[in-house]
Amino acid sequence: MTALSLALLVPWAAGIVLALLDGRRPLVGWLAVGVLATNLGALVALAVPVLPDSSVVVTTGDWPAGIGITLRADALGVLFALLSSLALLAAMLHEVLDGVRERVFPGLVTLLAAGLTGVFLTGDLFNFYVFFELAMTAGYVLATYGGGRRELGAALVFTTVNLLGTFIFLLSVAGVYHVTGTLEMSGIAARMDDVDPNAAVLLAVGFFVAFAVKLGLFPFHFWLPTVYSGARPAVAAILSGGLANIGAYGLLRFGGELLPDELDLAAGALIVVGGASIVYGGILAVSRRSASEMLAYSAIGQVGYVLVAIGVGGPVGFAAAILYTVVNALNKTLLFLTAQMRGAVVGAAFALGALSVAGVPPAGGFVGKLELFRAVADDPALIVLFFLGSALSFVYAFQTYQYDFWRGERRGRRSTIPQQAVVAALALLVLALGVWPEPLLALSHDAAELLAGGGG
Template sequence: MPPGVAVALPVLLPLLGAAVALLVRAAPVQRALAAGVLAVVGTDALLLLLRVDADGPLAVQAGGWAAPFGITLVADRLAALLVVVSVVVLLVVLAYAVGQGVADPADERSARVRFVFHPTYLVLAAGVCFAFLTGDLFNLFVAFEVMLTASYVLITLQAGPEAVRSAMTYIVVSLLASALFVTAVGLVYAATGTVNMADLRGAVAELPDGVRLALALLLLVVFGVKAALFPLYFWLPDSYPVAPAPVTAVFAGLLTKVGAYAIIRTQTLLFPDDVDVIGPVVLTVAGATLLVGILGAIAQNEVKRVLSFTIVSHIGYIMMGLGLFTVAGLAGAVLYVVHHIVIQTTLFCVEGLVERRAGTGQLDRISGLAHRSALLGVLFALPALSLAGVPPFSGFVAKLALLQAGSAAGSWWIVGIAVLVSLLTLYAMAVIWGSAFWGVPSDPVADADPSDAVTVGVRAVPRAMTGATVAVVLVGLAIPVLGGPLYALSERAATDLLAATPYVTAVLGG
């Protein structure tokens, strides 16, 4: 496959598939189309990852306009790896959504979902891939808007009035963050005359120290909202729990990680001269995010809200690796992104199974689920142990890499916080296990409001939901099995991030 096609396909094919799905409203055709598009994109992304790992970054100039004047798509090791993991998660959650009935509801009241879900889901996939592959700040803004527009639809698609009001927090905060983002892009262009990130590598270095530092902090704030860093995380725990389980699963796995990726990309590529200032700031934010997020998690009484706060907390591990600004730290951060995408998606898929079987996610209203379904208990226990960093699961491998990097850098205080948060995460997972899965089996809770489409109610768990959850659990188990090669790949990606020369050369030429 020509390099230009291979790099552009993860963005263009889902958009084309979404357009076709809107025209073809038959649910089976839409299902097959969405699954086929994601399968092709996943295959392409895997081949692209193997290619860039062997030969270095690939850059495509849309329309033949040479950089920095045209639209540039760049696939390096980090971008290609995250596209692969994201598409795997999107494909599994699609099967989960179809099984639950969110994608293809049978009732006439929700008929609009049948026509809209698959096209919107493909647009979301295109936005995520575009964010990872774009080579300039303005199109990164466009990618976020594509992704967020699709997320607005998905988060409110089946929501009742209360859920819509809660989702408004997400929408308003996202719009404000987008306004701040486009302002930041304008300021960068005013200061440098370019928004191409490879070109900005040299242009930003020539700016006065104060201007450069101000731009670095502004972009950190902009993407900090997207990534739900402390103190900008407040929107996430109120917004994610109101969406249907598959939508929440894909949001938990991908959306905050796109923000974390944007922070890693911009801080390492554009502001390498400000490490002495930005590094301590990022480490401080990482420590606060770790602590505040996990303390919020252990104070909750609903499974979705516990897991939502753990999303916030564990973004801090990724920022810890970035804040160290070493190859080892960034390698640990990259590996942790891969682990966190898969494990958080898995836990929210399991949460959907819990609500399906118990009728509620309130911890004080359910118990004994492991006695009713041993498989459900296993499906929760495995990713929960991984999230807590218990060996030999993927969370342990990723956290060990970060702890070793922090120790080597002499940042013992952030290492101590990371260990403490890991123990508190184990406690939070144990609370869920002790309340929901242990003890005498409780009677299922009837749906208090059957007209609210968000409430799953007490029904048999479809095999497709269970099968998709088993599949994503197996993906999570594969991460520690492939831990050596994955860490080596992450280390090579981290080396490229700090050197930046391969990226710049691929975009601008020799």
């Protein structure tokens, strides 16, 4: 209970204070790093009692349920909160070492951490929306970081498209309350069986569109290449490795727990959309020359695997989607942070991240691809699709590495040793997940069993 409250309150309170200070001062940046490390530590402490097939539910301020903020920590929420907190901490540390360029950056990243922690650890739909808005608002402002014409243009696209997705999400939340009379997630799941099927399908479509926009799935992807390639590396890492997790989590939580019948009904459509994302993102990534553009289009393809696994459903499909989301977020955080870095260590880190994206052992992505193939083992067409996607991933990752590091075409100043240490640590984590995948496999299957049980 203490860890759950700390994980939310520390970044919330500290973020407000840091937003008032000049983030360009090194001390303020390091304070933000300390706050994010505390948030990660609190989540680790929370994970100890929660992850062994348990959960913690708290209503803040001793208010009655339905009035106070209901926090719920289970395997799925804690895993996503840990993942996002780690991505934000790595990006913040990277930017502090490089020199923060705008005064609001540390405060915004800290507030984003509060919003993401709340999204993943809340137990009712209204508070999910509140934390969702906090995280997205911080993301909108972060997208302008750097103040250049390219960053401002990307931020405008990002804000406009995602505000539309947020509006659709809000309409769906209002619809859920209208047909169920509650916003508590457990109550919604229990009452959805009595809802008119047509109304339930409309609500499911609304939630899917809202979360698909956040993920950048084809055909909702048009904002993503501009934003990811136009943002500074730390911001791109935050958006892809942290903020985008809302989309994957939302599809898993809402589809598996709140709307399981509608998920089963739409399984075929989800697989088709996911497959289109894999092929489209892979082909466009092959045609890109710069690392940031390649990674932007790669992001579209990689989330397609997650959607296909969700469409397959069941404990095996959900476990594959969860595990691959974790690995993919770490890959993107690592690779985006290296996008404008040089040096031998950077080259090795990029190579390991690229191998992970392509699913080549011993990187963590290999384990993720194995789980995906296991989920679709009975469908030859999906096996062929995954092989095609993996082949495209290997081609674009290899050609970018060849161009940037073998031929030495990457420009910019050589990275400092502390900056290289950050990406090296992330690369070692990606490697560790491939060499010793059992803990992550167990966590993914525990979270998937929770969803499949909720769906039953």
